[in-house]
Amino acid sequence: MLIKSLLHTENTIHSTLDIKKWIEQRNREVKVQVDRVPFSQLDKWHIDSDGSVRHDSGKFFSIEGIKIETDYGNKKSWTQPIINQPEVGYLGILTKEIDGILYFLMQAKIEPGNVNCVQISPTLQATKSNYSRVHQGKAPHYLDYFVNAKPNQIILDQLQSEQGARFLRKRNRNIIIKVEEDVPELEDFRWMTLGQIKEMMGYDNMVNMDTRTVLSGLNIAEFTSLADDLTLMGYRGKDYLLSATTNHSLYNINNHLSWLANLKAKYDLFVSPYPINQMDDWQLKDDEISRPDGLYFRIIGVNVTIENREVSSWCQPLVQPMQEGVCAYIIKKIHGVYHFLVQAKMECGNFDVLELAPTLQCLTGKVPSNHEHRPVFYDFIMNAPKDNIIYDVKQSEEGGRFYHEQNRNMIVEVGDDFPIEVPERYTWMTLEQIYQFLRFNNYLNIQSRSLIAALNYIN
Amino acid sequence: MLIKSLLHTENTIHSTLDIKKWIEQRNREVKVQVDRVPFSQLDKWHIDSDGSVRHDSGKFFSIEGIKIETDYGNKKSWTQPIINQPEVGYLGILTKEIDGILYFLMQAKIEPGNVNCVQISPTLQATKSNYSRVHQGKAPHYLDYFVNAKPNQIILDQLQSEQGARFLRKRNRNIIIKVEEDVPELEDFRWMTLGQIKEMMGYDNMVNMDTRTVLSGLNIAEFTSLADDLTLMGYRGKDYLLSATTNHSLYNINNHLSWLANLKAKYDLFVSPYPINQMDDWQLKDDEISRPDGLYFRIIGVNVTIENREVSSWCQPLVQPMQEGVCAYIIKKIHGVYHFLVQAKMECGNFDVLELAPTLQCLTGKVPSNHEHRPVFYDFIMNAPKDNIIYDVKQSEEGGRFYHEQNRNMIVEVGDDFPIEVPERYTWMTLEQIYQFLRFNNYLNIQSRSLIAALNYIN
Numbered sequence: 001m002l003i004k005s006l007l008h009t010e011n012t013i014h015s016t017l018d019i020k021k022w023i024e025q026r027n028r029e030v031k032v033q034v035d036r037v038p039f040s041q042l043d044k045w046h047i048d049s050d051g052s053v054r055h056d057s058g059k060f061f062s063i064e065g066i067k068i069e070t071d072y073g074n075k076k077s078w079t080q081p082i083i084n085q086p087e088v089g090y091l092g093i094l095t096k097e098i099d100g101i102l103y104f105l106m107q108a109k110i111e112p113g114n115v116n117c118v119q120i121s122p123t124l125q126a127t128k129s130n131y132s133r134v135h136q137g138k139a140p141h142y143l144d145y146f147v148n149a150k151p152n153q154i155i156l157d158q159l160q161s162e163q164g165a166r167f168l169r170k171r172n173r174n175i176i177i178k179v180e181e182d183v184p185e186l187e188d189f190r191w192m193t194l195g196q197i198k199e200m201m202g203y204d205n206m207v208n209m210d211t212r213t214v215l216s217g218l219n220i221a222e223f224t225s226l227a228d229d230l231t232l233m234g235y236r237g238k239d240y241l242l243s244a245t246t247n248h249s250l251y252n253i254n255n256h257l258s259w260l261a262n263l264k265a266k267y268d269l270f271v272s273p274y275p276i277n278q279m280d281d282w283q284l285k286d287d288e289i290s291r292p293d294g295l296y297f298r299i300i301g302v303n304v305t306i307e308n309r310e311v312s313s314w315c316q317p318l319v320q321p322m323q324e325g326v327c328a329y330i331i332k333k334i335h336g337v338y339h340f341l342v343q344a345k346m347e348c349g350n351f352d353v354l355e356l357a358p359t360l361q362c363l364t365g366k367v368p369s370n371h372e373h374r375p376v377f378y379d380f381i382m383n384a385p386k387d388n389i390i391y392d393v394k395q396s397e398e399g400g401r402f403y404h405e406q407n408r409n410m411i412v413e414v415g416d417d418f419p420i421e422v423p424e425r426y427t428w429m430t431l432e433q434i435y436q437f438l439r440f441n442n443y444l445n446i447q448s449r450s451l452i453a454a455l456n457y458i459n
Numbered sequence: 460m461l462i463k464s465l466l467h468t469e470n471t472i473h474s475t476l477d478i479k480k481w482i483e484q485r486n487r488e489v490k491v492q493v494d495r496v497p498f499s500q501l502d503k504w505h506i507d508s509d510g511s512v513r514h515d516s517g518k519f520f521s522i523e524g525i526k527i528e529t530d531y532g533n534k535k536s537w538t539q540p541i542i543n544q545p546e547v548g549y550l551g552i553l554t555k556e557i558d559g560i561l562y563f564l565m566q567a568k569i570e571p572g573n574v575n576c577v578q579i580s581p582t583l584q585a586t587k588s589n590y591s592r593v594h595q596g597k598a599p600h601y602l603d604y605f606v607n608a609k610p611n612q613i614i615l616d617q618l619q620s621e622q623g624a625r626f627l628r629k630r631n632r633n634i635i636i637k638v639e640e641d642v643p644e645l646e647d648f649r650w651m652t653l654g655q656i657k658e659m660m661g662y663d664n665m666v667n668m669d670t671r672t673v674l675s676g677l678n679i680a681e682f683t684s685l686a687d688d689l690t691l692m693g694y695r696g697k698d699y700l701l702s703a704t705t706n707h708s709l710y711n712i713n714n715h716l717s718w719l720a721n722l723k724a725k726y727d728l729f730v731s732p733y734p735i736n737q738m739d740d741w742q743l744k745d746d747e748i749s750r751p752d753g754l755y756f757r758i759i760g761v762n763v764t765i766e767n768r769e770v771s772s773w774c775q776p777l778v779q780p781m782q783e784g785v786c787a788y789i790i791k792k793i794h795g796v797y798h799f800l801v802q803a804k805m806e807c808g809n810f811d812v813l814e815l816a817p818t819l820q821c822l823t824g825k826v827p828s829n830h831e832h833r834p835v836f837y838d839f840i841m842n843a844p845k846d847n848i849i850y851d852v853k854q855s856e857e858g859g860r861f862y863h864e865q866n867r868n869m870i871v872e873v874g875d876d877f878p879i880e881v882p883e884r885y886t887w888m889t890l891e892q893i894y895q896f897l898r899f900n901n902y903l904n905i906q907s908r909s910l911i912a913a914l915n916y917i918n
Contacts, residue, residue: 088724128724151710157717159724173724175717251610257898258616258634264900265547265587265618265632351811352900439716440899441723441811 002155002223005102005194006457007232013103013191016199022190023118023206026108031307032117034403038287042301043315051276051284052081053299053317060127061085061401063289063299063317065282066168067274072267072346079279081289081299082349083319083401084168087128088159091210092146092175094123095155096183096191103191104176105142105183109208111399112304113318115406119208119396120200123189141186149177156217159441160449163397164347164355166297166319168271171351171441174214194218201454204394205406209450212395216449219435220457221245236390237457243338244431250334250420251427253436259427260354263344269353290322295366297321300403320403323365327447328381328410330359331390332418332428339428341377345445355445356437359426364408376423384412391454409451461614461682464561464653465916466691472562472650475658481649482577482665485567490766491576493862497746501760502774510735510743511540512758512776519586520544520860522748522758522776524741525627526733531726531805538738540748540758541808542778542860543627544586547618550669551583551605551634554614555642555650562650563635564601564642568667570858571763572777574865578667578855579659582648600645608636615676618900619908622856623806623814625756625778627730630810630900633673653677660913663853664865668909671854675908678894679916680704695849696916702797703890709793709879710886712895718886719813722803728812749781754825756780759862779862782824786906787840787869789818790849791877791887798887800836804904814904815896818885823867835882843871850913868910 009016039047044056053063064084069077094105109121126140155176162170185191192200197215200206221244224230230238251259277284281291290298298320305313330341345357362375371379391411396402420428429437434452437443444452468475498506503515512522523543528536553564568580585599614635621629644650651659656674659665680703683689689697710718736743740750749757757779764772789800804816821834830838850870855861879887888896893911896902903911 086729087727090724151714151717154713154717157713157720159720171723173720175720254613254616254898255610258610258613261616261618261632261634261900264630265549268546270545437899439713440896440902441720443899 001097001100001102002194002218003220003228003230004100005104006198006220007195007230008101008193009195009199009458012101012193012196013098016196019190019192019196019200023108023120026118027116029308030110030117032110032112033305033307034112035303036287037301037303037315039301040286041303041315042317043303045301045315045317047284051278051289053289063276064168065274065276065279066348067272068348069270070268070346072269079274079281080296080348081276081282082168083166083170085127085170086168089127089172090124090146090175091122091172091214092124092177093211093214094142094145094183095176095178097178098191101193102178103193104197105185105189106192106197106211108188108190110306110308111208112302112316113401113403113405114208114396114399115205115404119399120197120206120211121208122210122214125210141189142183145179145183146175146177149175153177153179156214158217158439160213160217161351161355161442161446163446164350166349166402168349169351170349172213174217176214176218195458198454198456198458202393202456205396208396209398209446212450212453213446216444216453217438219244219438221432221435233457234459236459239333239338240431240455240457244435246337246430246432248335248337249430249433250339251429253433256427256429256433256437260344263425264353267346267353269346269348269350271348294322296323296363302403318403319401319405321405323363325363325407326360326381326410327358327407327451328360328412329451330377330381330412330414330418332414334420334428337430339430340434341422342427342429342434342448344425347445351442356443356448357445358448358451361447376426381410381412388413391451391456393454395450407447409454411451411454460556460559460561461653461677462679462687462689463559464563465657465679466654466689467560467652468654468658468917471560471652471655472557475655478649478651478655478659479662482567482579485577486575488767489569489576491569491571492764492766493571494762495746496760496762496774498760499745500762500774501776502762504760504774504776506743510737510748512748522735523627524733524735524738525807526731527807528729529727529805531728538733538740539755539807540735540741541627542625542629544629545627546587548586548631549583549605549634550581550631550673551636552670552673553582553601553604553642554635554637555639556637557650560652561637562652563656564644564648565651565656565670567647567649569765569767570667571761571775572860572862572864573667573855573858574664574863578858579656579665579670580667581669581673584669600648601642604638604642605634605636608634612636612638615673617676617898619672619676620810620814620901620905622905623809625808625861627808628810629808631672633676635673635677654917657913657915657917661852661915664855667855668857668905671909671912672905675903675912676897678703678897680891680894692916693918695918698792698797699890699914699916703894705796705889705891707794707796708889708892709798710888712892715886715888715892715896719803722884723812726805726812728805728807728809730807753781755782755822761862777862778860778864780864782822784822784866785819785840785869786817786866786910787819787871788910789836789840789871789873789877791873793879793887796889798889799893800881801886801888801893801907803884806904811901815902815907816904817907817910820906835885840869840871847872850910850915852913854909866906868913870910870913
């Protein structure tokens with residue numbers, strides 16, 4: 001039923017073309033105006049005595065300063081602002097079997113930071129503030145299905161981390177439920193197959209980050225039985241399936257746990273509060289918190305007006321990146337089985353020191369001219385022959401917090417000549433192993449998950 | 460090889476009786492003098508301006524104050540001192556195959572807080588300060604074997620948590636290695652089989668907490684093959700083995716992950732620094748940090764003198780409990796398979812909000828007289844018929860930090876009349892599931908692991 005959903009992109013309730021047109025039409029119809037305003041005019045928000053940006057209610061999220069001390073990497077200590085949102089939100093997708101195929105109820109959701117204003121989003125995106133009604137609004141659509149879901153309705157239910165460089169230990173509850181009763185398809189919602197959503201992930205900035213993280217947890221192999229018809233599955237899809245089921249792996253899971261225990265013991269990460277207005281490298285100005293050298297990101301205040309069926313307007317801070325980035329996995333067949341080149345990477349907001357990141361995850365704005373100072377595998381990936389690039393799409397970060405942030409997502413296949421020996425912080429994992437880590441919280445980082453979600457089983 | 464080690468307690472290098480005598484003899488020979496001293500006389504330690512107790516080097520550990528805010532349990536907010544030791548130490552056991560049996564090199568180790576001064580300890584207990592030589596001492600014995608261990612020598616290698624009510628997010632690297640070369644048995648060390656160590660766990664305070672946590676990670680089923688001779692395994696051992704291999708479980712692992720995701724999303728835990736000398740419920744006195752109501756624990760300063768082959772003497776703070784405690788698992792056969800009644804429990808120092816604790820984990824000093832106010836299952840376990848009690852032994856906490864702290868460890872088997880329906884924070888897990896959680900860090904708490912380590916496969 002899930003496999004049918006994965007492999008069916010035609011004769012579906014809505015055609016993929018119609019869904020694309022619908023998103024494009026919503027993008028034309030909806031007027032989103034995002035105006036920068038000084039922090040002093042950020043309605044319902046204020047700057048604290050230490051320079052942090054907080055909501056007057058004390059809820060939602062805040063921009064706070066932290067000091068990082070670590071023995072990982074070249075920089076031993078720095079200060080930076082970070083988003084603090086110490087509550088677990090729902091990212092939920094509602095599914096239903098229709099004519100033997102599992103359909104996912106997806107939303108055309110507007111977020112102020114989106115490069116295009118509307119993206120395909122989960123059925124439900126709700127912060128704890130949302131669903132506990134802090135802002136006195138009405139309950140999000142379909143919330144009750146999730147709150148009342150019984151264990152036998154739950155297809156997937158995992159805590160997963162957000163961007164460790166931008167969020168302080170933030171996690172969301174990624175959940176997929178399946179309901180039996182009739183579910184209305186409200187105006188901003190459409191039923192789609194998993195295959196259609198994955199097809200849409202092949203277009204720039206069409207599927208939002210929240211959708212990608214939820215779907216990343218679906219281990220296709222777990223839902224495949226011998227009776228499933230795999231005629232529509234491509235040769236690479238079958239290779240992914242093999243990688244997700246085999247135990248013919250270069251290393252076993254205990255090797256990986258030991259590798260990670262060693263690295264987590266080796267590197268310290270100390271994070272403590274630090275006033276933003278006392279930072280040397282960051283300036284708190286009237287209308288932004290930024291660095292004189294223009295690097296990394298800045299915090300801006302915006303007034304958002306969305307003209308839709310009803311006009312709504314609010315103020316909030318957003319994080320605006322100053323550099324684009326790239327997230328790329330190198331994959332390689334070892335003894336005939338796809339292995340992913342995984343990196344144990346520290347980011348200051350990580351819940352657990354190191355998370356499993358893609359082979360390459362870095363900013364591309366100001367790369368050192370000296371090749372030796374560039375991130376490992378940077379040159380290799382950026383110069384990969386076109387034939388080796390399986391996937392190369394720009395994907396957005398969460399538009400509710402990030403302003404026009406997109407990263408290049410890539411999967412590059414390498415051949416036998418690529419060495420199996422890799423530096424200490426890197427290792428080769430099969431998909432079976434990646435999914436073992438993925439289901440336990442705070443192992444795979446969100447950039448990894450975005451790429452795992454993009455694996456396409458049809459072509 | 461490991462199974463032989465598990466089942467052999469006779470015809471071993473040292474008889475169990477000799478090992479017991481050796482520990483008793485060491486206890487008689489070694490003079491450990493622990494004298495309370497005021498904090499002002501605690502050499503190399505000082506009280507900070509906020510009342511925290513710190514080593515002059517800034518290393519080792521410190522006693523700091525924290526404020527806890529949570530929506531878990533009846534108490535929404537409190538302050539307390541806690542041990543902060545933000546580094547990952549080694550707890551390592553060296554093993555070697557001798558005459559076809561795997562032997563564990565165990566140490567008779569003296570710790571100032573031990574109720575009896577000497578307990579059976581891992582080959583290596585080393586803090587990062589230890590092995591990076593902060594205190595200018597010589598390297599711990601056998602350290603090099605661990606530092607230089609190759610992947611194929613590693614039997615087990617996991618990060619595991621310490622007591623969440625006493626340590627702030629503390630973790631240790633639990634590691635078991637197997638070496639091929641000859642290893643000298645130094646004076647304070649003896650080769651023992653796994654069966655002998657488990658037999659010793661049947662005596663009060665004989666095997667220290669560090670040994671128990673390391674051994675808890677050994678999933679016996681993983682090391683058992685069809686060719687192993689299980690003649691010496693008892694009927695209950697075989698039932699444990701079944702529980703550790705079967706997939707005939709009441710719930711599956713995805714059910715458990717969902718149960719835990721829901722609880723972790725539901726309960727918030729906010730921990731922030733709070734000056735000890737400004738706490739309402741705690742007093743910083745000349746010679747102790749304690750509560751006027753005498754509850755929970757106090758921090759004392761001690762001068763330790765150990766007269767052994769050489770005299771050594773030092774000062775340090777210790778945590779002294781004011782109440783005894785109990786940690787108990789209820790186990791029950793469901794469809795013929797042992798299931799453990801696991802509790803998701805929040806403790807303020809937990810790395811990840813909730814960890815999997817035994818069915819009952821509480822202090823027993825001042826239990827409410829009203830039965831309804833007592834912890835769930837308290838009365839049931841404390842009044843269990845003798846025939847249902849599989850295990851009932853006093854076990855010590857780590858004597859390097861805790862002064863005379865021991866908790867009653869119990870395993871109680873219940874029959875068909877015990878209900879399968881349990882409160883929200885409780886669930887039934889097979890050993891197979893417990894071991895799945897155990898290998899990933901910060902799931903099973905140390906009290907759970909102590910009981911899992913105690914499972915005896917012989918009787």
